[in-house]
Structures are given as structure tokens and as C-alpha cells.
Amino acid sequence: MTEEVSINEVNKHYLDKVMTLSEERDVEATEDIFDARGMKLVAKGARISRDLQERLILHKLQKPLESSIAVANGVNSEIVVNAARQLMDTLAPVGVMQKATANKGPSPLDVMKQAKFGNSMSLMLTITERGGETALSHSVMVSLVSVCLAKKMGLGENVQSTVALSGLLHDIGELYIEPEYLDSKRRLRPHEWRHVVVHPRIGEMLINELENFPPSVAQAVSEHHERFDGGGYPRRLSGKNISIAGQILSVAEMISGVLMRQDRPLERAELALKIIPGEHAHELVSAVSSVLRLCGEEQQAAVQDSTQHQMVYDRVQMLSGCIDAALQHCQTLADTPALKSRAGKDSLAKGIQQIFAVKRAFNSTGLEICKNENIEEFLAHDKEIQFEVAVAGREIQWRLHDIARNLALHCATLDAEEAQILQPLIDLLDGAG
Structure with missing residues (x-):
């Protein structure tokens, strides 16, 4: 199902990023680096440079490379907090979310300030920082939103600290993946x-191997x-099998990207969370809605949406046809004995369940009504309805792609015929789409 990464072998994708960073920053060995046979490859204090890349990639090391190198003036908690303030x-x-949850105990910024990490994580976050102007901002955003949600839910400081760290580090596993699969x-x-879904497990492995954090951080x-509802990855966990910190991180990761948009982020975030009932725990969705309402009371007038109405209308028609065709195809498969293994039948059953959930969301958000209208009737709706249809349509489209992804991952466990x-x-x- 996934490509695995071993901490005992130098990952070529991560090493290449380290070498690129070394061209801009001082990256040094914090100890002698030996190969598995005891031959010294790099002396303590030596600068890491491109000249060493081939030597490091060709040898299995006694210790993980990540634990033996550090970057000068790398990302630390002060830089993280400054990014959060920005x-x-x-x-x-x-800003409103942070202010609304800062009245009891340490503020979200104080919690983040206490999030300490070692050289290996600092190096990874520094690489993330130079990966684009929004790369580190996304990690900081997930951390900040996670702490705010934990405080809103009345959870203790241990959980707050867990989500602060895990939110900041949640995507470090992506540094070990072929870059072409991460191109936005x-x-x-x-x-x-299958190349991407492994990154949460890589992140878990790295944290467990390289840091002395509480186990809850790597788990989250x-x-x-x-x-x-079991529709995620990599382990397809559901319900209470997901830790509360993991549930918070899942929600924070989903809404953080939306909140960074300029066009009515609050409405988009709330619809994204609620469009598929049961996708997230009810208590957590309620907490998010409560915080978003506080934000809405103080937020300035929303930027007007500039949706291309014809494109939105066409998307609704396309999605309706796709959902109906998918359900019809599922029925055909269910009526024939083509899938014989239990795993194959379970994969189909889960897919049908998820498609029906999307169908219900399509109907409940009003897209079913718009489907039966012509373009002139659709354009006669006020801008608020058109905006809601645009957002709902995009969310439905993403959910269908998610189902396709999940089925493809399941197929990797089946025989070729099934x-x-x-x-x-x-x-x-x-x-x-």
C-alpha cells in the first residue's frame, strides 16, 4: 500500500534538501559519522556539503544521519512564535481565535513558546521554511489552530502541548518523499x-527515533x-481509535488552509467540516463552529467572491452525473460475483458507503435543486446562494477524489484481477473534475 522509509538508511530526498540548505546555511556534523563497519565518513565539526552527498548516500550508517547534523541559526520556538504572531x-x-481562547491558563502563544525541539527537528523545520513562503506558515498555523481548539474544548495543558508540537511537525514526513508527488x-x-499517504507514518517514525517527546506527539x-468515519489514511482508523490530539490535528489541518484564504474563509471552513456528517467528531465540530462564530463577530466585511458562475453551474451538473454513474456502477458490481475475496467485497462496500454519504451531502447542500435548473435560473439566485453552491461543489469534488484515492490504496492489497x-x-x- 505504501512505500516505507527506514531511519537506518540515508533518504536521498531528505539528503538532497539538506545539501541544498547547506549552500545557504552552515550545516555541520555534531559528532563523528561512521558507516556500519566503523569507518569514519565525516568528522565532528565538518561542514556538510555537496562533496559529501555521494559518500553519505552509498553507506549505511551506524546512527541516523538526522541525529548527527545540525544547522546554524535554525528554526526555534522563538521563530515559530513570531510566525504565529504574523x-x-x-x-x-x-487573531480572533487566539484572543478568544487566551483567557484561561497559558495563552496559545505561550503554549507554543514552550514547545522545545532538538537539532534534528530544527533542521527539518528550517528546510520546510525555505520550501516556499507558505510552507512553514502552514505548519505554524496548524499548531496555533490546534492549541486554540484544545483550549476551547477545555483540554489540559498536556494535550495543548502535544498538539502544539505535533501540529508544528505534522508534515515532516513529506521531506522524505519524491518531490514530484508533492507539487501543488x-x-x-x-x-x-501511495507515494504520499506514507508521510504521517514517516513523521511518526522520525519523532519516535529522534526526539524524547511524549508518545502522544508521534501518535498525533x-x-x-x-x-x-474511517475515511482517512494511512491506517483508516475511526472513532475513538483516533487519539483526541489526532482528531484535533485532523480538523486543524483541514481548516488551516481555508482560513489562509481571503475570500470568506469562515464560511468555507465551517462548510468543509460539516458537509459530510460524521467525518469529524461532533464535539470537535461544535468547538470549531463556536470559535468560528466568535471570529465572524469581529471580522471585517468579507471579500466578495469572484466565482465564475458558468463554471460553478457546469461543475454541479458534472458532479451529479458522476455520483449517479458511480452508484449505478457499484450496483452492477454488487449484483455480480466478480469480487470473491472478503477484502475486495469490503473495499466495494466501503466505497458504496462513502459515495452514498457524498450523495446525501449533494442533496442537503442544495446542489440537487441547482442540478435541475438551467443556467438562467441558477444565475437568478442571489450571490449568497451562488457562493454556497460554489463552495459545496468544490468540497463534493474533493470528497469524490478522496474516495477514488482510498479505493486505489485498497486495490494495492488485492490480487490483480480484483x-x-x-x-x-x-x-x-x-x-x-
């Missing part, structure tokens, strides 16, 4: 997701893409 100053909902300009095909990192039987359904769902 987010609060530039994004009104984030490229939409992955379902079968390509491993769970940040899980969903309460995987081939499910492939047309995967293609149909992935074709939703």
Missing part, C-alpha cells in the same frame, strides 16, 4: 497517492489525516 496580524480569523500544481492520480502526527475490476469505478470517481 499570522494573527495578517489573518483576522486567526499537479493533481495526483489515485494510484500515485501519524493520525493527522485520519477521519472519524483490482482490475474496481479500476473503472476509481477512474469514474477520479474523473470528477
Whole structure:
């Protein structure tokens, strides 16, 4: 199902990022680095440079490379807190969220300030920082939102500290993945997701091996893409099998990207959380809604949405056809004995369950009504309805892609014949835009 990474072998993708960083910053060996046979490869204090890349990649090391190198003036808790302050100053909902949850015990910023990490994590966050102007901001945002939600739910300081650290480090596993699969300009095909879904487990492994954090930190990192209804990855956990810190991280990761948008982020965030009932725990969704309402009371007038109405209308028609065709295809598969293994039948049953959930969301958000209108009738609606349809349509589209991804991952565990039987359904769902 996934590509595994071993901490005992130098990862070429991570090493290449280290070498690129070394061209801008001083990266040094904090101890002698030996290969598995005891031969010294790098002396303590030596600068890490491109000249060493081949030597390090060709040898199995006695200790993980990550534990033996450090970057000068790397990301630390002070830099993290300053980045959080900048987010609060530039994004009104984030500032209000922090202020609304800072009245009991340490403020969210104080909790983040106490989040200490060692050389290896500092190096990874420094690499993240130079990965683009929003890369570190996203990690800081997830950390800040997670702490705010933990405080809103009345959870103790241990949980707050856990989500502060795990939110900050939740995506470090991506540093070990082939960069082409992380290109935001490229939409992955379902079968390509196997390269990406491993990153929560890589992050978990790195934290367990390289830091002395409480086990809850690594666990939450491993769970940040899980969903309460079992529709997430990498382990397809559900319900209370996901730690409370993992549940918080999952929600914070989902809404953080939305809150960084300029066009009505509050409405988008709330709809994203509620569109599929049961996708997240009710208590957590209620806490988020409560905080978002506080934000809405103080936020300045929302930026007007500039949706292209014809595109939105066409998307609704396309999604309706895709959902109906997918359900019809599922019924055909269910009526034939094509899938013989228990795993194959379970994969289909889970897919049907998820498609029906999307169908219910399609109807409950009003898209079903718009489907039966012509373009002139659709344009006659006020701008508020058109905006809601646009956001709901995009969320439905993403959920169909998620189902295609999950089915493709399940197919990796089936024999070739059964995987081939499910492939047309995967293609149909992935074709939703």
C-alpha cells in the first residue's frame, strides 16, 4: 500500500534538501559519522556539503544521519512564535481565535513558546521554511489552530502541548518523499497517492527515533489525516481509535488552509467540516463552529467572491452525473460475483458507503435543486446562494477524489484481477473534475 522509509538508511530526498540548505546555511556534523563497519565518513565539526552527498548516500550508517547534523541559526520556538504572531496580524480569523481562547491558563502563544525541539527537528523545520513562503506558515498555523481548539474544548495543558508540537511537525514526513508527488500544481492520480499517504507514518517514525517527546506527539502526527468515519489514511482508523490530539490535528489541518484564504474563509471552513456528517467528531465540530462564530463577530466585511458562475453551474451538473454513474456502477458490481475475496467485497462496500454519504451531502447542500435548473435560473439566485453552491461543489469534488484515492490504496492489497475490476469505478470517481 505504501512505500516505507527506514531511519537506518540515508533518504536521498531528505539528503538532497539538506545539501541544498547547506549552500545557504552552515550545516555541520555534531559528532563523528561512521558507516556500519566503523569507518569514519565525516568528522565532528565538518561542514556538510555537496562533496559529501555521494559518500553519505552509498553507506549505511551506524546512527541516523538526522541525529548527527545540525544547522546554524535554525528554526526555534522563538521563530515559530513570531510566525504565529504574523499570522494573527495578517489573518483576522486567526487573531480572533487566539484572543478568544487566551483567557484561561497559558495563552496559545505561550503554549507554543514552550514547545522545545532538538537539532534534528530544527533542521527539518528550517528546510520546510525555505520550501516556499507558505510552507512553514502552514505548519505554524496548524499548531496555533490546534492549541486554540484544545483550549476551547477545555483540554489540559498536556494535550495543548502535544498538539502544539505535533501540529508544528505534522508534515515532516513529506521531506522524505519524491518531490514530484508533492507539487501543488499537479493533481495526483489515485494510484500515485501511495507515494504520499506514507508521510504521517514517516513523521511518526522520525519523532519516535529522534526526539524524547511524549508518545502522544508521534501518535498525533501519524493520525493527522485520519477521519472519524474511517475515511482517512494511512491506517483508516475511526472513532475513538483516533487519539483526541489526532482528531484535533485532523480538523486543524483541514481548516488551516481555508482560513489562509481571503475570500470568506469562515464560511468555507465551517462548510468543509460539516458537509459530510460524521467525518469529524461532533464535539470537535461544535468547538470549531463556536470559535468560528466568535471570529465572524469581529471580522471585517468579507471579500466578495469572484466565482465564475458558468463554471460553478457546469461543475454541479458534472458532479451529479458522476455520483449517479458511480452508484449505478457499484450496483452492477454488487449484483455480480466478480469480487470473491472478503477484502475486495469490503473495499466495494466501503466505497458504496462513502459515495452514498457524498450523495446525501449533494442533496442537503442544495446542489440537487441547482442540478435541475438551467443556467438562467441558477444565475437568478442571489450571490449568497451562488457562493454556497460554489463552495459545496468544490468540497463534493474533493470528497469524490478522496474516495477514488482510498479505493486505489485498497486495490494495492488485492490480487490483480480484483483490482482490475474496481479500476473503472476509481477512474469514474477520479474523473470528477
